[in-house]
Amino acid sequence: MRFAPAAAVLSLCLAISASITSADDTGQPDPRALALIAQGQASLAAGEAQAATDAFEAALAVDPGHTPVLVNLAEAAQLQGLQGKAIRYYREALDRDPDNFAAISGEGTALVEKGAVEKAKLNLAKLQSLCGNGCPETMALQSSIARGPSPRLAIESNNDTAPASN
Numbered sequence: 001m002r003f004a005p006a007a008a009v010l011s012l013c014l015a016i017s018a019s020i021t022s023a024d025d026t027g028q029p030d031p032r033a034l035a036l037i038a039q040g041q042a043s044l045a046a047g048e049a050q051a052a053t054d055a056f057e058a059a060l061a062v063d064p065g066h067t068p069v070l071v072n073l074a075e076a077a078q079l080q081g082l083q084g085k086a087i088r089y090y091r092e093a094l095d096r097d098p099d100n101f102a103a104i105s106g107e108g109t110a111l112v113e114k115g116a117v118e119k120a121k122l123n124l125a126k127l128q129s130l131c132g133n134g135c136p137e138t139m140a141l142q143s144s145i146a147r148g149p150s151p152r153l154a155i156e157s158n159n160d161t162a163p164a165s166n
Contacts, residue, residue, distance in 0.1 A: 033063035040072055049079040067096045071103050078110055086110040099130060105137035109144040120145055 040055030053076040060069045074089035090107035093100055108123030124145060127138045 029066040030063040033059040033066055049076050052076040067093050074106055083110045083114045101131055101137040105141045108141040112144045113150050115149040
């Protein structure tokens with residue numbers, strides 16, 4: 001009983017110091033992650049999607065809280081033709097940051113490439129309400145919707161609906 005006040009004071013001190021150290025997080029990305037992201041973006045620009053993916057995954061391992069890495073991973077997946085994987089990365093980025101213009105636009109583009117044009121139009125409407133018609137992300141998604149699904153998808157869809165010959 002006589003130690004109860006001391007234990008309460010000690011618990012309070014520990015709680016305060018824990019909250020101070022967690023509030024000290026500046027939100028700045030890890031410099032090692034930034035270096036890996038730069039390496040991945042260079043690989044992506046060179047068309048080396050697998051090297052870019054490796055660099056971005058390493059950056060995500062170093063700094064799992066840095067949301068732009070997910071957008072970069074999605075772009076690399078799109079370059080590889082993995083639209084479903086790209087959509088998953090974009091959605092994870094949007095879960096963390098619902099107003100991420102690049103993720104909204106990228107997800108819309110991936111949806112168009114999968115043939116889900118109506119869902120992509122919902123993304124376009126969201127972008128238009130957030131940043132207007134003049135922002136680059138809105139214009140990129142408008143252009144993707146105007147182009148429509150990839151020709152390969154259209155051929156596969158036509159083959160699926162063509163009557164079978166006996």
